[in-house]
Amino acid sequence: MRTITATEAMHEALAEEMRLDPRVITFGEGVATKKRDLVTEFGGKRVRNTPLAEGIIAGTAAGAAATGLRPVIDLLFAPFLTFAMDELVNSAGKLRFLSGGQFSFPMVTVTMTGGGWSVGAQHNHNLEAWFVHAPGIKVVMPSTPADFKGLLKSAIRDDNPVMFFADIGLLFQPGEVPDGDHTVPLGKAIVRREGADLTLVSYAKTVHTCLAAAETLSESGISVEVIDLRSLKPLDEETVLSSVRKTGRAVIVHEASGLCGVAAEVAAVIAEKAFASLRSPVLRLTGPDAPVASSYPLEQAFIPQADRVVEAARRLMSSEL
Amino acid sequence: MTTVNTITNPELIGFRESEAGTDAIRQLETMLLIRTFEEKSASLQAAGQSPSMCTSVGQEASAVGVMGALEAQDLILTNHRSAGHLLARGADPGRVMAEIMGRSTGYCKGKSGSLHISAKELGVVLTSTIVGGELSLAPGVGLSVSMSDSDAIVACFFGDGAASEGIFHESLNLAAIWDLPILYICENNQWQAFVHRKETMKGDYISEWAKPYGVKSRTVDGNDVESVLAAAREAVEYIRTEKKPFLLETYTYRLRGHMEPDDQSYVDKNELASWKERDPIRLMEKRLLDRGTLDHDDITVMRERAQQKVEDAVLFATESPYPSFDELTTDVYA
Numbered sequence: 001m002r003t004i005t006a007t008e009a010m011h012e013a014l015a016e017e018m019r020l021d022p023r024v025i026t027f028g029e030g031v032a033t034k035k036r037d038l039v040t041e042f043g044g045k046r047v048r049n050t051p052l053a054e055g056i057i058a059g060t061a062a063g064a065a066a067t068g069l070r071p072v073i074d075l076l077f078a079p080f081l082t083f084a085m086d087e088l089v090n091s092a093g094k095l096r097f098l099s100g101g102q103f104s105f106p107m108v109t110v111t112m113t114g115g116g117w118s119v120g121a122q123h124n125h126n127l128e129a130w131f132v133h134a135p136g137i138k139v140v141m142p143s144t145p146a147d148f149k150g151l152l153k154s155a156i157r158d159d160n161p162v163m164f165f166a167d168i169g170l171l172f173q174p175g176e177v178p179d180g181d182h183t184v185p186l187g188k189a190i191v192r193r194e195g196a197d198l199t200l201v202s203y204a205k206t207v208h209t210c211l212a213a214a215e216t217l218s219e220s221g222i223s224v225e226v227i228d229l230r231s232l233k234p235l236d237e238e239t240v241l242s243s244v245r246k247t248g249r250a251v252i253v254h255e256a257s258g259l260c261g262v263a264a265e266v267a268a269v270i271a272e273k274a275f276a277s278l279r280s281p282v283l284r285l286t287g288p289d290a291p292v293a294s295s296y297p298l299e300q301a302f303i304p305q306a307d308r309v310v311e312a313a314r315r316l317m318s319s320e321l
Numbered sequence: 322m323t324t325v326n327t328i329t330n331p332e333l334i335g336f337r338e339s340e341a342g343t344d345a346i347r348q349l350e351t352m353l354l355i356r357t358f359e360e361k362s363a364s365l366q367a368a369g370q371s372p373s374m375c376t377s378v379g380q381e382a383s384a385v386g387v388m389g390a391l392e393a394q395d396l397i398l399t400n401h402r403s404a405g406h407l408l409a410r411g412a413d414p415g416r417v418m419a420e421i422m423g424r425s426t427g428y429c430k431g432k433s434g435s436l437h438i439s440a441k442e443l444g445v446v447l448t449s450t451i452v453g454g455e456l457s458l459a460p461g462v463g464l465s466v467s468m469s470d471s472d473a474i475v476a477c478f479f480g481d482g483a484a485s486e487g488i489f490h491e492s493l494n495l496a497a498i499w500d501l502p503i504l505y506i507c508e509n510n511q512w513q514a515f516v517h518r519k520e521t522m523k524g525d526y527i528s529e530w531a532k533p534y535g536v537k538s539r540t541v542d543g544n545d546v547e548s549v550l551a552a553a554r555e556a557v558e559y560i561r562t563e564k565k566p567f568l569l570e571t572y573t574y575r576l577r578g579h580m581e582p583d584d585q586s587y588v589d590k591n592e593l594a595s596w597k598e599r600d601p602i603r604l605m606e607k608r609l610l611d612r613g614t615l616d617h618d619d620i621t622v623m624r625e626r627a628q629q630k631v632e633d634a635v636l637f638a639t640e641s642p643y644p645s646f647d648e649l650t651t652d653v654y655a
Contacts, residue, residue, distance in 0.1 A: 064461035
């Protein structure tokens with residue numbers, strides 16, 4: 001076990017997978033500039049810079065994936081994905097089905113998002129739910145360096161297009177990462193903290209918010225279970241449902257805007273499949289239906305903070321809704 | 322290093338290198354097959370017996386000429402107006418018709434319809450119906466090829482409409498800087514859905530647009546199959562030797578509407594008439610009659626043969642089952 005940052009963990013994952021599989025290549029805006037060690041080890045054909053043109057980066061990845069390579073592309077900030085929607089959604093996501101299964105698209109799109117750098121709404125926009133809604137595409141968004149590494153390795157090995165959302169606020173957070181070939185399966189949530197009274201469901205940086213809230217709540221005798229979804233598609237319904245069936249209460253927390261977001265989906269799953277176990281309504285704590293401001297206090301206020309989670313949990317426990 | 326998806330049935334490929342007279346006859350035969358096939362599909366649509374398709378009537382020489390210059394190992398990306406490309410590549414007309422009619426025996430199990438037909442066994446590796454989609458995918462296929470031991474090239478068919486999209490410029494630029502073995506074929510058919518090309522661009526030739534990117538290009542008479550074939554062979558030779566992209570513009574005309582049905586009320590009658598005078602099939606028939614390669618009876622026989630193949634294709638399609646409802650969610654994920 002070593003302590004490294006999420007950024008280092010992702011870099012390790014990519015290097016290890018490139019070592020294991022000569023079909024893995026990586027390209028994007030500044031990829032070869034920033035990853036000189038990979039250029040040195042694997043050569044300039046497998047590690048490439050590209051023009052600042054997300055459409056052709058993503059399209060090239062899809063074309064390469066369909067014909068034998070396994071590209072990992074860096075599209076920098078999530079709002080830039082809007083330039084690559086045709087290639088990701090219409091091509092990579094749909095052409096397996098439309099071709100009757102003749103082609104697969106084993107490719108990973110890495111993109112950064114979330115508050116923390118005061119970059120404003122055209123560089124910070126949590127778009128993960130858009131891709132959950134797009135058929136043929138898998139979506140992950142990790143919260144710890146170990147998961148950044150393990151999920152990226154699994155995403156590279158997966159035969160489907162995977163969107164890898166990297167929370168900006170976590171990129172330089174250190175954490176323990178197991179030695180060796182550490183992988184985390186796609187589609188498996190993890191219980192970060194066990195509890196009996198209430199379930200907090202989250203992913204990415206707000207997992208840590210939920211853990212802090214759980215600690216606070218424990219001081220007043222409220223036992224909180226915290227689930228880190230890690231994969232948004234496939235969604236690990238079973239881990240969520242078995243927790244809610246135990247606790248009877250659920251709050252879903254994420255930074256992305258709430259309307260038609262991942263929390264809405266999780267709430268619906270709970271309502272459809274664990275209604276009989278519920279002892280109170282399901283709550284969502286999410287970002288507002290607004291672009292994110294650059295100003296640091298406003299950017300932070302956009303994100304559900306621990307005091308809001310604590311307050312919501314207390315309301316549920318007292319049923320003062 | 323990598324294994325690129327390559328054709329598994331090379332014997333299915335259309336006409337190949339052979340004695341010149343035979344080549345020319347097979348070109349005409351293939352153009353007749355495409356014309357007959359697409360007109361039949363349009364009439365089935367009009368009769369309410371088939372979904373709509375986008376025909377390439379008037380553009381057959383481009384498809385047949387370019388495909389004639391490709392080898393079995395070469396990979397192809399096409400677009401919504403693809404039946405001509407597929408048939409010229411040697412696709413089974415029955416399976417193409419079945420796909421258009423949504424039957425399980427189609428190349429894509431009926432899931433594609435006319436718009437997105439890929440056929441891995443023919444090297445038709447990706448088809449995107451979003452105008453410009455094929456241009457976005459082409460560099461990746463070129464990259465796979467260039468990183469393998471293969472000597473294959475990639476042929477990417479698009480139109481003047483797609484050339485007006487930003488992705489055309491992104492694609493050409495990337496292919497140029499990465500030295501990708503791609504033959505870009507712009508079938509400039511003068512129409513961008515329901516808008517004439519003259520409304521959307523200055524100048525007349527897309528080939529001019531390749532030059533600033535350092536990509537060699539050429540415009541050829543897209544209605545003369547022998548000219549297209551000769552130009553495509555030169556381009557392919559250049560790509561295989563130099564390992565660089567090339568843009569070949571086949572200057573042609575869409576004789577039918579954007580899709581079926583389309584009354585073409587927006588089309589200038591004089592322009593349409595002048596291009597009908599240059600119908601690629603009539604041009605080739607006249608040439609082969611003048612040369613004494615064929616006589617009128619030969620042409621009648623060839624037309625009947627094409628008709629028979631298409632009737633067989635329709636029979637195969639209509640007798641094929643629709644996909645089962647399980648297919649609604651199969652093939653979504655690997």
